[in-house]
Amino acid sequence: MLIGAHVSTAGGLVHAVERGVERDCDAIQIFHQSPRAWRPTNFTGDDYAAFNEAFAASQLQSVVIHAVYLINTCSPDPEIAEKSLASLTHALRVGDAIGADGVVLHAGSRKKDPLEEAVARSGALVREALAETESCPVLFENTAGTTGPLGRDFDELEMLVDAAGAGERIGICIDCCHLFASGFEIVEPEQLSVVVDDLDRVVGLDRLRCLHVNDSAVPMGANRDKHANVGEGEMGERGIATFLSEPRFEDLPALLETPGPEKKGTDAAEIARAKAFRAEGLRAR
Numbered sequence: 535m536l537i538g539a540h541v542s543t544a545g546g547l548v549h550a551v552e553r554g555v556e557r558d559c560d561a562i563q564i565f566h567q568s569p570r571a572w573r574p575t576n577f578t579g580d581d582y583a584a585f586n587e588a589f590a591a592s593q594l595q596s597v598v599i600h601a602v603y604l605i606n607t608c609s610p611d612p613e614i615a616e617k618s619l620a621s622l623t624h625a626l627r628v629g630d631a632i633g634a635d636g637v638v639l640h641a642g643s644r645k646k647d648p649l650e651e652a653v654a655r656s657g658a659l660v661r662e663a664l665a666e667t668e669s670c671p672v673l674f675e676n677t678a679g680t681t682g683p684l685g686r687d688f689d690e691l692e693m694l695v696d697a698a699g700a701g702e703r704i705g706i707c708i709d710c711c712h713l714f715a716s717g718f719e720i721v722e723p724e725q726l727s728v729v730v731d732d733l734d735r736v737v738g739l740d741r742l743r744c745l746h747v748n749d750s751a752v753p754m755g756a757n758r759d760k761h762a763n764v765g766e767g768e769m770g771e772r773g774i775a776t777f778l779s780e781p782r783f784e785d786l787p788a789l790l791e792t793p794g795p796e797k798k799g800t801d802a803a804e805i806a807r808a809k810a811f812r813a814e815g816l817r818a819r
């Protein structure tokens with residue numbers, strides 16, 4: 535398992551590599567543009583070359599990109615749809631340029647629109663973004679919430695995969711905090727095992743390319759997406775240890791996106807704790 539974290543690209547793409555190394559990560563996740571604005575970052579060939587050189591010389595073995603949350607692939611509003619397409623395409627281009635293992639995507643909220651229509655719009659938009667780019671995969675992430683976020687369960691993830699063409703460039707990312715908040719019982723190894731069986735049956739484990747490892751600040755089934763530091767939330771040390779030691783997750787990047795001790799993101803101490811929880815989980819099995 536490649537344990538790592540979401541890290542900032544402040545100061546330039548290449549600095550994400552340093553931040554990953556400082557935290558003793560095996561994998562990193564970055565945003566492709568500022569998460570607060572639609573404007574894409576204009577990276578140059580030099581930016582990519584510097585990143586790729588530093589990455590190759592580092593201990594890092596995987597980089598994934600997180601698409602910004604502004605994107606809503608199922609929006610019926612033509613302006614939002616157009617901006618979402620441009621932003622997702624940009625994320626995939628950056629992914630192609632740095633050899634990312636995927637662009638993790640929250641498909642977006644359908645609000646009160648019918649599910650089938652929203653999924654069809656999402657699929658069409660994702661297929662368009664794939665057609666305009668080379669090889670970087672799109673990884674639909676499971677979600678939590680009450681405002682109609684697509685991907686709250688495995689059936690919805692499978693619908694998204696299908697609508698996007700179900701090709702080799704379509705995968706999924708599973709966030710344990712979102713699972714837990716959406717009501718999945720995953721704290722004990724036997725419980726998680728049943729959930730992973732379901733995931734395999736409905737979507738197929740060959741689609742699973744990435745994990746997000748966050749504790750949940752809200753109780754199981756609370757339907758809110760609120761991350762806590764690993765071991766400090768409602769999943770607790772036991773739940774995080776279980777998730778990090780699931781045998782079928784062994785080869786995947788497992789990325790923390792936690793608030794951190796000072797709300798500045800995951801730090802080195804928390805990465806060390808995650809690795810210790812994993813060791814604990816493996817011992818307990």
Ligand SMILES: [Zn+2]
Binds near residue numbers: 675709746791
């Ligand atoms: Zn996540």
Ligand SMILES: [Zn+2]
Binds near residue numbers: 709712759760761
């Ligand atoms: Zn989340």
